[in-house]
Amino acid sequence: MTLGRSLWPPCRNPPGLPEREIMENRIREARPHVNRNEKLIFERSTPGKSGVDFAPLDVPPVSPEEVLGPELSRSEVEGFPEVSELEVIRHFTRLSTWNYGVDTGLYPLGSCTMKYNPRINEEVARLEGLATDHPYAPEALVQGCLGVLHETARCLKEITGMDAITLQPAAGAQAELAGILMIRACLAERGDPRRHILIPDSAHGTNPASATIAGYEVRNIKSDECGCIDLANLEHAMTEDVAALMLTNPNTLGIFESKIREISDLVHARGGFMYMDGANMNALVGVARPADFGVDVMHLNLHKTFSTPHGGGGPGSGPVAVKNVLEPYLPLPIIEQAPDGGFGLNYDRPRSIGRVRAFYGNFGMAVRALAYIQANGFEGLRQTARDAVLNANYLNSSLTGLYELGSCCPPMHECVFSDRRQAARGVRTGDIAKRLIDYGFHPYTTAFPLIVPGALMIEPTESASKEELDAFIHALASIAQEVEEDPEFVLQAPHTTRVTRLDEAAAARRPVLRWKPSHQA
Amino acid sequence: MRYLPNSDSDRAAMLKATGRSSVEEFFDRIPEELRLQGPLNLPGPLSEPEILEYFRQAAQRSAAGYVSLLGAGAYTHYVPVAVNALLSRSEFFTAYTPYQAEIAQGTLQAMFEFQTLMTQLTGMEVGNASLYDGSTATTEAVLMALRVTRRNRVLVARTVHPEYYQVLNTFVRQQGTELVQLPYEESGQLDLSSLETALNAATAAVVVQSPNFFGVLERTAQIAEAVHRSGALLIVTIAEPLSLAVVKPPTEADIVCGEAQSFGVKVAFGGPYLGFLTAKEKFLRQMPGRLVGQTVDKEGRRGFVLTLATREQHIRREKATSNICTNQSLCALAATIYLSLLGKNGLKRLAELNLAKAHYAARQLAAIPGVIAPFRAPHFNEFVVRPPFDAHELLAELRKVKIIGGLNLERFYPELRSHLLVCVTETVSREAIDRTVEAYRRTAESVAGSDELTGCKTAV
Numbered sequence: 001m002t003l004g005r006s007l008w009p010p011c012r013n014p015p016g017l018p019e020r021e022i023m024e025n026r027i028r029e030a031r032p033h034v035n036r037n038e039k040l041i042f043e044r045s046t047p048g049k050s051g052v053d054f055a056p057l058d059v060p061p062v063s064p065e066e067v068l069g070p071e072l073s074r075s076e077v078e079g080f081p082e083v084s085e086l087e088v089i090r091h092f093t094r095l096s097t098w099n100y101g102v103d104t105g106l107y108p109l110g111s112c113t114m115k116y117n118p119r120i121n122e123e124v125a126r127l128e129g130l131a132t133d134h135p136y137a138p139e140a141l142v143q144g145c146l147g148v149l150h151e152t153a154r155c156l157k158e159i160t161g162m163d164a165i166t167l168q169p170a171a172g173a174q175a176e177l178a179g180i181l182m183i184r185a186c187l188a189e190r191g192d193p194r195r196h197i198l199i200p201d202s203a204h205g206t207n208p209a210s211a212t213i214a215g216y217e218v219r220n221i222k223s224d225e226c227g228c229i230d231l232a233n234l235e236h237a238m239t240e241d242v243a244a245l246m247l248t249n250p251n252t253l254g255i256f257e258s259k260i261r262e263i264s265d266l267v268h269a270r271g272g273f274m275y276m277d278g279a280n281m282n283a284l285v286g287v288a289r290p291a292d293f294g295v296d297v298m299h300l301n302l303h304k305t306f307s308t309p310h311g312g313g314g315p316g317s318g319p320v321a322v323k324n325v326l327e328p329y330l331p332l333p334i335i336e337q338a339p340d341g342g343f344g345l346n347y348d349r350p351r352s353i354g355r356v357r358a359f360y361g362n363f364g365m366a367v368r369a370l371a372y373i374q375a376n377g378f379e380g381l382r383q384t385a386r387d388a389v390l391n392a393n394y395l396n397s398s399l400t401g402l403y404e405l406g407s408c409c410p411p412m413h414e415c416v417f418s419d420r421r422q423a424a425r426g427v428r429t430g431d432i433a434k435r436l437i438d439y440g441f442h443p444y445t446t447a448f449p450l451i452v453p454g455a456l457m458i459e460p461t462e463s464a465s466k467e468e469l470d471a472f473i474h475a476l477a478s479i480a481q482e483v484e485e486d487p488e489f490v491l492q493a494p495h496t497t498r499v500t501r502l503d504e505a506a507a508a509r510r511p512v513l514r515w516k517p518s519h520q521a
Numbered sequence: 522m523r524y525l526p527n528s529d530s531d532r533a534a535m536l537k538a539t540g541r542s543s544v545e546e547f548f549d550r551i552p553e554e555l556r557l558q559g560p561l562n563l564p565g566p567l568s569e570p571e572i573l574e575y576f577r578q579a580a581q582r583s584a585a586g587y588v589s590l591l592g593a594g595a596y597t598h599y600v601p602v603a604v605n606a607l608l609s610r611s612e613f614f615t616a617y618t619p620y621q622a623e624i625a626q627g628t629l630q631a632m633f634e635f636q637t638l639m640t641q642l643t644g645m646e647v648g649n650a651s652l653y654d655g656s657t658a659t660t661e662a663v664l665m666a667l668r669v670t671r672r673n674r675v676l677v678a679r680t681v682h683p684e685y686y687q688v689l690n691t692f693v694r695q696q697g698t699e700l701v702q703l704p705y706e707e708s709g710q711l712d713l714s715s716l717e718t719a720l721n722a723a724t725a726a727v728v729v730q731s732p733n734f735f736g737v738l739e740r741t742a743q744i745a746e747a748v749h750r751s752g753a754l755l756i757v758t759i760a761e762p763l764s765l766a767v768v769k770p771p772t773e774a775d776i777v778c779g780e781a782q783s784f785g786v787k788v789a790f791g792g793p794y795l796g797f798l799t800a801k802e803k804f805l806r807q808m809p810g811r812l813v814g815q816t817v818d819k820e821g822r823r824g825f826v827l828t829l830a831t832r833e834q835h836i837r838r839e840k841a842t843s844n845i846c847t848n849q850s851l852c853a854l855a856a857t858i859y860l861s862l863l864g865k866n867g868l869k870r871l872a873e874l875n876l877a878k879a880h881y882a883a884r885q886l887a888a889i890p891g892v893i894a895p896f897r898a899p900h901f902n903e904f905v906v907r908p909p910f911d912a913h914e915l916l917a918e919l920r921k922v923k924i925i926g927g928l929n930l931e932r933f934y935p936e937l938r939s940h941l942l943v944c945v946t947e948t949v950s951r952e953a954i955d956r957t958v959e960a961y962r963r964t965a966e967s968v969a970g971s972d973e974l975t976g977c978k979t980a981v
Contacts, residue, residue, distance in 0.1 A: 041634050041861045051862035052601055054870055058951040059881035064767040064873065067880055068899045072738055074769045079641050080865035085603055088861045092607040092631070092854075099627035101615035109617055116524050117615050120569050124576035125789075126605070129583030134591040135791035136928050137584045138920070144582035145790040151564075158561050170653035170792070171847040173834070181691065209834035209844035213664075215695035218839040256550040287548060292555050303847075307524075311851030312628035313618035313811065314651070315793030332687075354691035358594060358656035358684040358780075359791025367576070374572050377565030380522040387525055387532070389547045394535040412547060433621065443621055448835070465526035466535055492819075497623040499818040504622075507816035507828040511805065513647050514637040 036498055038094040041081045042515050051085040079517055098498055099312070100442050106468050108395075110414045110445035110457025111204070111252060113282050113304035115388075118375060121307065121368035130367055135359040139344050145363065146343035150335050152366040153319070155373045156300060159381070160278070161291030162321035168331045168361040172279060175299035175318025176210035176246070181353045182297060182322065182329035183244050183273045184214060189351070192271060194243035198234075202227035202253060202449045207246045207277060216243060226409035227253035227451060229263055238270045248277040249293070250284070252449040252457070254392060254411035264294025273297065273326075281305045282461070283389055283413035286382030290321075297322045302362075306369035317365035331356045387462035388413045391469060395458055398473045402480045406452035413461075419454030422480070425487045429454045432479055434501065435493035439475035522566065588953040589925045592903045592944025593734070594655060594682050594760045595791065596783045598871075599948055604785045604858050614851055618811070622826045628850060629825035632813040635857045642762060643777040644770035645799035649810040651853040652845065655780025656688040658796030659728065659758045661809045661843060662778045663689055665800075666726035666754040667698060668807045668842065674699040674723040676753075678711040680733035682760055683933035689728075699723075709737040709896025709905065711744065720751040728756045730779075731771060732764050734933075735942065736879075736903030737896050745773035762797075764901040766872035776800045785859025786852050795852035806832065809843035874947040875902035882945045882954045889961050895940065903944040905930065905937075908961060910968040912939040918964045922956050 017025075064073045083091070101107070107114035125131065133142045153165045169175035180197065187193055197211040200223040208218040221237050224230045228251060238245070245267050249257045257263065264274045276290050276298035282305040284290070290298050302308045302317040310316075322330065328351040336346050345360075376384060389412045396405075396415035406416030419429040433443030433456075445457035460469060482490050494500065527535075536544060548556070567575070589597055608614060612627060619625030619632075632650040639648040652658040659682075663675055675693065677686055679702050690700055701719055706712040711729055720727070727748045731739035741757055748755040757771040759779035771777055778798040782788070786795055800808060806829070814828035834841040863871060879902040887894045891909030908915050912929050919926035927941035934940070945954065 038630075040630070040637075041857075042637065045864075048866075050864045050867040051603070052867045052871075054867075054874065054947075057874060057877055059877050059954070061873070062877045062880045064876060067876065068738065068768060071742075072769050072899060074765070074767055076869065077641050077766060077865055080638070080868065081861050082864045082866065083861060085601075085862060088858060089603055089607065091861070092858055093610065095627035095630055096607070096610040096612040097627065098624075098630075099612040099616050100621075100624040101612045103611035103615045107615075107617070112617055114615075114617060117611075118524060120572055122609065122614075124572065126787075127576055127580040129580030129585040130576065131787045131789050132585060132597070133583050133790045134589050134597065134788050134925070135595055136591050136593055137587075137589065137925055138916075141584040141587065141920075141925070142582075142790065144579035147582065148576075148579050155563055158563055170657065171845075173844045173846045174653065174657070177692070177844060181695065184695070205833075205835040205838045205841070206844050206846050208839035209837070209841040212839040212841075213692070213695070213844050215697075256548075258550040258552060261552065261555065286557065286561065288551050288555050288557050309614045309851070310617045311614050311849075312616045312625070312631075312854065313850035314847035315653075315849045315852060316847040317793075331691075355656070355684060355687040356691055357688060357792075358654055358682065358794075362792040363790040364787075364793050371572050371576065373563060374565040374567045374575065375524070375569075376522060377567070378560045378563045380524075380566050381563070383522055383525065386544050387527060390532060390535055390539075390544055391527075393539045393541070393547055397539045410547065410550070412550075434623070437621065437624055442617075442624065462525055462527075466531040468526075469535075494623050499623055499626060499822055499824040500820060502622045502818050502824045502826050503816045504826050504828065507814035507826050508831075511647075511812070511828060512815040513633075513805075513812055513828075514640050515633070 038091060040515050041083065041091055042079060044083050044087055044091065045081040047082055049082045049084050051083060051088050105440060106464050106472055107442040108444050108458045108460045109442065110459040111279060113459060113461055115307055115461040116463040117307055117309040118372060120375065121371045124371050125364045125367045143343055146335055148370060149360065149363065149366055150337055150343050152370040153335065155370065156319055157321060159285055160298065160321045161289030163324045164327040164330060165319055165321040166330045166334065167319045167366050168357050169318040169320055170357050170362055171314065171316035172299055172301045172318040173206040173210055174356060175320045176206055177214055178331055178356045179275055179297040179299055179320045180211055180214040180244065182326045185329045185353050186326055187243055194241050196242045198237055198242055198245045200229060202251050202451050203246065203248055204252065204277065204279060211246065223451060226255045226407050227251040227449065228255060228257050231259060231262060234263060234266060238266055238272065240270060242272050244273040244275045246275040246277060248279060250280045250412045253407050253416050254414035255407065255409045256412055260293040268294065279304060280413060283385055285385045286378060287385050297326050302365045302369040307372040308365045308368040315362050315365060317362040329353050384462045391460040391462060391464050394469060395460055399476055402477055403456060406455055414457060414459035416452050417456040418452050419456060422483045423454055425483050427483045427487050427490050429456050431491050431493065432456065435479050435490045436475060437494040438496045441472055441475060584925060587923045587925050588949060590927045590943045590945060591925055593928045593942055594780060595788050596761055596944065596946060597788050597948050598783055598946055600785050600787065601862050603862055604855055607858050608851065608855055613854060619827060622824065626824060629813050631854050631857050633815065633825050635853045636813060638857060638860050639797050640799050642765040642770065643799045644772035645777050646802040647805050648797065648799035649808055650813050651848040651850065652796030652798055652810050653849060654792065654794040654796045655758065655760050656685040658778040658798050659685045660689045660692050662756045662776045662798055663693060663726055663728060665776065665804065665807050665809060666756060667696065669804055670725040670754060672723050672725035673697065674701065675726050675728065676701050676703050676719050676724060677728045678703050678730065680705050680711060680735055681728055681730040681758060682734050685758065708898040709735040710739055710898045713743060716744065717747055720747060720753065724751055724753040726754045726756050728758060730758045730760060732761055732901045732903065735896050735905050736900040737898040738768060741771040742773050761901060763872050763875060766868040767876060768901065775804065781856050784856035786855050793849060793852055795849045795856055807842060810845055811848050871947060878947060878949055879904060879945040882943065885954060885958045886961060889958065889965065891965060892961060902946055903942060905940050905942055907940045910964060912941055915961065915964045919957065919960045922960055924953065924957055924960065926957065
């Protein structure tokens, strides 16, 4: 200890400071180490360095100026970094330590389904052949890739009960758009174009945005205290001018729409279609099938229900499954299996809505989802849904009393609370979330769904152990107490992160969206 | 099940705490008749070795071991091992969108670096944190131009990737937008006089690709002049952005977007890929997708946050600039790592290698009697050749020597019968190019020896 002190950098602690503050100052003084202050890659750059070497050129060299002409050629990309391989490794390794992922701990982000991303998925997606085949290679040479797509599609049809599916959409929002366009194409063909899409006010923001881009006017319908459709309300809103009802089931409060059959019957009776946002399908896999609900078209998020990684915000994947009535309108191409067992791409589908993405979608995500389905099997998938629902209900009961419930209906895979009680002390859902970070957890989803004032939307998934859930409950209980005793302390959170709360208003007022060399900045 | 952390006794304890007697009760709200009765026909449960075996077998039924001369929007480049090593840091790949900035600075700083790298390459002022892919980035650029100009007509060069055009067509049709395709001229470039004729006061945007689908560079400066005279925006989409290391960026454009799969993302049978969108700063508020901005924390330290979210669907709902929610963050990270590794000199060197290989191959092929390189404009690592015989036969001959000889353009351009789009990146050895040339010669000989020669007319 004595030796350690003598080697410590000089402290500016005035004499007489309490021991605790001296220690804190010392800790702060040690912070300038580079691994906590990693610069931008551009700021690490020194001319002449590079992180790659090339084999000698085995063909005659050509000069860009000569073959492109002086007016089209470029001598250098100004400002581009120049660093060695080791510096790149250190740079991004350090950055990674400033992130929190599912592998770090509980990530109960409601609606996002932050479940474990199995390592075998990553392994198989990187196999040569699957990771390297070109989308335009002759079909005979890519039977493996086509087979994987076909089998993934088959499994997803089986799970949803739907008749046909496309894996092309790149993510959930694009899937919504594709699904709505199929409805639009079908109605147009019937000579019954309609103008409106009904969306409950509990829905994800992508629903109204997608419907609008598909050329429809959105009519928001008010949901009841469970976030569910009020049948009397729907009866009134479901006119002959409504193309579809977009419904999330279970809804964003985690509650199953128990009148789903009556709802679809009503929508169908008035000539409309039922679109189901399958963002919460993880509560239903192996338990119930949307096809039986009367759903005509739905999407799945492979990055939620089927364990493909979120990757810090993508890539996702949004397959769209349909009933036979909408099958002719699926995006081009579709994958088919010939009687001889071979797989092929069918482009000869004149009623298709066309393409929604180049090539065949996020193939790598289909590989991972299939590996996940195989690892689980039917029983595993069903147990997964049951565990996710049990975990959410355990949290729901354990936190009731500490926080005000968002709804009085029993939830399935996620539970929602309101910050009403804490807001009276000036602490909002976003502040409680920041304080949770100090306890070592990733926060829940804040301020969504919009129908619950100051929502705390918590989705533990099946990947949370009881031990972890108990620690989480303990953290939220402590924070509830802190709000009573010292709200300012919660308002200043997080206290333990590398950076403290960031000034979002300043970022938006004068946007700085790129680095510039100091002489240009 | 190996992924589930709770034991039966954990489950029992939790169930007890909820006051329920069975897990079934949580599913009470699902009407009895809607509950699944029997088991589903699904594979598994499989152990890890069994899963590996399934996918290894699938991977064997692939083109692994073939030399691919395919490009056309998906480019095979060598990816340094450091890229995968860093991408596999699970702090990166198991994180969500960085909404909680204090514990997502890693992703946020990397995205800020990505935005910077892409603007440095394209010569634009601002860039977003990525979009799904090149086709959807092009579509989003057009939707952006429609919002900016409040006009309703879009001109698209026929030399834009045909699948990008198809995606654009799927989406903008719904907005009542008129799409007009512009022809190419003999050089393989956009026909400038058709552009002049087609431009009018209703034109919101003109979309060109450079290098275009035929691999040749467009005259973006001249195009921009005409486009701006009519008050429309010029959108340049780029499917092979490696070209930007040696090709002057289209700074006269208003939006430069495209596909950045070339930068460290595997070809992977078409996805996931990496769309990018960069633009002039004055159009910032109309940009789609996530943006990362620099700011400070309470102590004045630099940090990064998602910014200008008021454009986005989770705030604006039906009034959002786009319905996009996810981006391609992990692919953008791959590109950031890849570009950092190569750096200024490495990227330039790599582009020169591509240029040298492609030009060597083009010269060797064009030297074969009867083989024509129809488009004379400068090209980067892709070019078009027309053999004097049926391309299907040639491609079959090439396959015998383990070469995928290129894309038959007839698929997208009926008038380009037996025209092949050939891509030669740094991964193709001189030996493979020479093998390709040999196969052309052999096919020429075997066709000359058969009676079918006259039956194989090639249309221009």
